[in-house]
Amino acid sequence: MENNNLREQILFTANADPKKCMKCGKCSGACPNYDEMEYHPHQFVSMVQNGDIEPLLKSESLYLCLTCMVCVERCPRNVQPARFIEAVRLAKIRQQGENRLTPQQIPAKIEEDTPQQLLVSAFRKYTK
Numbered sequence: 782m783e784n785n786n787l788r789e790q791i792l793f794t795a796n797a798d799p800k801k802c803m804k805c806g807k808c809s810g811a812c813p814n815y816d817e818m819e820y821h822p823h824q825f826v827s828m829v830q831n832g833d834i835e836p837l838l839k840s841e842s843l844y845l846c847l848t849c850m851v852c853v854e855r856c857p858r859n860v861q862p863a864r865f866i867e868a869v870r871l872a873k874i875r876q877q878g879e880n881r882l883t884p885q886q887i888p889a890k891i892e893e894d895t896p897q898q899l900l901v902s903a904f905r906k907y908t909k
Contacts, residue, residue, distance in 0.1 A: 784832055784834060785832065787834050787872060788832045788834055790872060791829055791834065791865070791868045791869055791872055794867075794868035794871055794872070795829070795861070795864040795865045795867070795868035797860060797861045797865065799826045799830035799860065799865065800830060801858045801859070801860050802823065802826045802858065802860045802862075803857075803858060804823055804827060805823075805857065806821075806823050807856060807857065808821075808823050808826075808852035808853075808860070809821035809822050809823045809824070809852070810855070811851045811852060811854070811855040812851060812852055813849060813851065814845050814846065814847050817845050818842040818845050818846070819841060819842045820836070820837060820840050820842045821842075822846075822852040822862035822863070822865075822866065823862060825842075825862055825865045825866050825869065826862050826865050829865050829868075829869065834869065834872075837869045838872065838876070842866075843866065843870045843873060844870070846863070846866045846870075848863060848866075848867065850863050
């Protein structure tokens with residue numbers, strides 16, 4: 782996928798404005814997994830804004846984000862960095878073609894115990 786199209790897809794999925802970020806670093810300073818991440822929350826926002834997506838797609842930071850939303854709570858401008866991290870993560874999953882499950886891939890034991898809210902949330906997330 783062309784880099785500009787990928788950037789636009791990530792911006793659409795994140796549904797947040799990276800231009801509001803003033804790069805204060807409060808989101809990254811509050812991140813409980815800061816020391817483990819190669820790219821920190823404020824860097825994700827900046828790199829998406831600049832269209833520098835490829836390093837993010839190859840980074841382990843995608844999977845080290847705990848999605849605890851502390852960065853969202855700490856942001857004084859409501860940029861919501863976690864949305865950008867999740868959008869890049871989803872873009873990578875879609876590139877790999879791993880965003881679809883067949884009914885046969887869902888174990889029978891999970892169907893009975895799985896909360897309906899989880900299923901609806903996963904459906905919305907993976908069908909955008």
